[in-house]
Amino acid sequence: MTDTSDTTARPGRRAVFEAALRRRSMRIAATSTAAVLLAIVLLVPLAPGWEAVKKSFFNGPVFSKTFPGLLDAFLLDIAIFAWSLPLIAILSLVVAICRDIQRPALYPLKLFATLYTDIFRGLPVILVIYLIGFGVPGLGLPRPWNSPYIWGSLALILVYSAYVAEVIRSGIESIHRSQRSAALSLGLSSGDTMRFVVLPQALRNVVPANMNLVIALQKDVALLSFVGPVEIFRQAGVYKSLYANFTPYVGAALIFLIITIPATRYADYLMHKRRRIEQ
Amino acid sequence: MRTMLRLAGVQKSFGTHHVLRGIDLDVDAGEMVCLIGASGSGKSTLLRAINLLDPIDDGEIVFDGVDIAEPGLDPQPIRQRIGLVFQSFNLFPHMSAEANVMLAPGRVKGLRKAQLKAPVTELFQRFGLGDRMGHYPDQLSGGQQQRVAIIRALAMQPEILLFDEITSALDPELVAEVLDVLRRLREEGMTMILATHEMGFARELADKVCFLDGGRIIEAGPPAQIFDNPQEQRTRQFLSQLL
Numbered sequence A: 001m002t003d004t005s006d007t008t009a010r011p012g013r014r015a016v017f018e019a020a021l022r023r024r025s026m027r028i029a030a031t032s033t034a035a036v037l038l039a040i041v042l043l044v045p046l047a048p049g050w051e052a053v054k055k056s057f058f059n060g061p062v063f064s065k066t067f068p069g070l071l072d073a074f075l076l077d078i079a080i081f082a083w084s085l086p087l088i089a090i091l092s093l094v095v096a097i098c099r100d101i102q103r104p105a106l107y108p109l110k111l112f113a114t115l116y117t118d119i120f121r122g123l124p125v126i127l128v129i130y131l132i133g134f135g136v137p138g139l140g141l142p143r144p145w146n147s148p149y150i151w152g153s154l155a156l157i158l159v160y161s162a163y164v165a166e167v168i169r170s171g172i173e174s175i176h177r178s179q180r181s182a183a184l185s186l187g188l189s190s191g192d193t194m195r196f197v198v199l200p201q202a203l204r205n206v207v208p209a210n211m212n213l214v215i216a217l218q219k220d221v222a223l224l225s226f227v228g229p230v231e232i233f234r235q236a237g238v239y240k241s242l243y244a245n246f247t248p249y250v251g252a253a254l255i256f257l258i259i260t261i262p263a264t265r266y267a268d269y270l271m272h273k274r275r276r277i278e279q
Numbered sequence B: 001m002r003t004m005l006r007l008a009g010v011q012k013s014f015g016t017h018h019v020l021r022g023i024d025l026d027v028d029a030g031e032m033v034c035l036i037g038a039s040g041s042g043k044s045t046l047l048r049a050i051n052l053l054d055p056i057d058d059g060e061i062v063f064d065g066v067d068i069a070e071p072g073l074d075p076q077p078i079r080q081r082i083g084l085v086f087q088s089f090n091l092f093p094h095m096s097a098e099a100n101v102m103l104a105p106g107r108v109k110g111l112r113k114a115q116l117k118a119p120v121t122e123l124f125q126r127f128g129l130g131d132r133m134g135h136y137p138d139q140l141s142g143g144q145q146q147r148v149a150i151i152r153a154l155a156m157q158p159e160i161l162l163f164d165e166i167t168s169a170l171d172p173e174l175v176a177e178v179l180d181v182l183r184r185l186r187e188e189g190m191t192m193i194l195a196t197h198e199m200g201f202a203r204e205l206a207d208k209v210c211f212l213d214g215g216r217i218i219e220a221g222p223p224a225q226i227f228d229n230p231q232e233q234r235t236r237q238f239l240s241q242l243l
């Protein structure tokens, strides 16, 4: 009671207890991780095939010779990702809005949008890439319209737009109908109500869910290698044949992780923040 | 007195639930009409019907000489002239108070921000919120939010304002500041229909009180008659339950 500033500066009983608890769990985690690592480092080399695996998967010279080339090829992944993303954003928004249509005259649009999401969410990505990536160029279109880049990317765009549209639609549905009522009661058109009142709130609510899809897309770009583009996965394959060594695949994996781990952490952080706000 | 709004035989069902069973009501310009009645008696439904948020099944809603219940009529221009304030405020949470108010005049009337700034600021000041224009709804008290909602409706310069139990969601100490706003509007001659549980307020300010029960207006008249000398058994029952 004599000096309040002193009591606020000193950690309370609870903080002391929690700090101790944290230190203890930190010790447990560190010890167990070290034990597992040690076991791996000591035991794996004892395996009869370890020398062979080390030479073909963790080969230093091959790694340093191929890594720059892999990075180069990864630029193509980034390019495909970068041009697909805005197109996915637009297409998914259009589809989500069509699915929300209530006016009977526009019902065919709604039906079409529903069919679209059902079909493309119901197929394995790789199958769509094969069908479109081989199928359309097979029509014998003139250059550049026979390029697997275009049709492979289109396959990704179609599949991911279906998923993103579904996420956006769930966001739209999560906005209470009283928001719509309020906007309409002011004399706003239903288009303006969607654009200025419902969508901004809906999109903000689904940012974390869409972040996860963006990360998945970033990885799935590698699937395009099956229809032609020499992106990182394909390039790693080329190096593998060249050096008769699997190390380039490990290099490619590293490059993916450098991008996806921070992105995943960020998505989790957003998700966590949202939950805290909602509570 | 000019009749601003005339309801005749208004019917509305939700599925098999017959909520409005023939409502007749005249509202003159500058009049304040209070709707009272038990929960579920159809007050909100009636106000939403007048604002054309829910289409009615049968009957007429004549507003300024035009039957606005005509099926197929574009509701948007009508809604601009009829304001509605909700029990739960329904402010847009992603916009500042000022943006909430400016959205509709900006989009619907095509007014630019610069043109709106002065009249909107004046509205905020008039209702004691001049220093809250930049706040977001979650930074405002319930009473302040409801006043912003009223300002938002007023900014469209409606010819009639509908209020749906706008003080029911408020803490008791915040009710007075919102009722004060209504008092001011009353003095300025705004035509208003209020669904309310504030009987004291209805008695003080209403020109006409309508008692809704079972989807009909059972009894209507000046507040003195309804509150002090109700003719219908049901009205008496309802009022005695409140005491």
Ligand SMILES: Nc1ncnc2c1ncn2[C@@H]1O[C@H](COP(=O)(O)OP(=O)(O)OP(=O)(O)O)[C@@H](O)[C@H]1O
Pocket: B014, B017, B019, B037, B038, B039, B040, B041, B042, B043, B044, B045, B046, B165
């Ligand atoms: N959209 C809807 N769908 C189905 N039923 C509805 C809908 N809106 C209202 N109702 C029903 O209509 C009846 C009247 O509801 P209304 O909200 O108009 O009553 P109220 O007089 O405003 O009640 P309160 O005083 O509780 O606000 C209720 O039984 C309600 O369940």
Ligand SMILES: [Mg+2]
Pocket: B043, B044, B045, B164, B165
């Ligand atoms: Mg109600």
